[in-house]
Amino acid sequence: MALEVLNPQVKSSLSGSAFLNHSSVEEQETLPPLRSYLCLTIFTCFCPAHPVNIVALVFSIMSRISYYRGDYDDSRRLGRNALYVAVASIIIGLVIIATTCIVHFTTF
Known part of the structure; x- marks a missing residue:
């Protein structure tokens, strides 16, 4: 009481x-929505471009930490960086897979 x-x-x-x-x-x-793209960055960890994957994962985690501290602008910026690095990681991974397949199937 x-x-x-x-x-x-x-x-x-x-x-x-x-x-x-x-x-x-x-x-x-x-509050603005949380956009850290954590699921996408975890998915990119299965691509063969490992150093780039880890950078995307770190950006995503930093975005979540900034959001929970109340710094929404920094969280949005870090989340966008995580998205860009994750997409670059997927593209690099696809290039590595395609190059490996081409080299494997064209050599005798």
């Missing part, structure tokens, strides 16, 4: 935990 004295917007439930008033939640601004 001390919560009601300190903050009138906080309501207590029957179990004793506190919930915010719904009107105050609606007034808060919405």
Whole structure:
């Protein structure tokens, strides 16, 4: 009951935990979506361009850390870098696979 004295917007439930008033939640601004492309960067770890894959994974993790710290602009920038490096990793991996197949099947 001390919560009601300190903050009138906080309501207590029957179990004793506190919930915010719904009107105050609606007034808060919405957070931008998290775009760290973690699933894509994990998928690129299966491509044969390993140093580039690890860089994409590091950018993705750094993007998530920045987002949870509240630095949304830095998170967006690092997420975009993770996307670009992941796409480059996929392209490099496809080139390596194609080159390996061509060399393997054309030599006698």
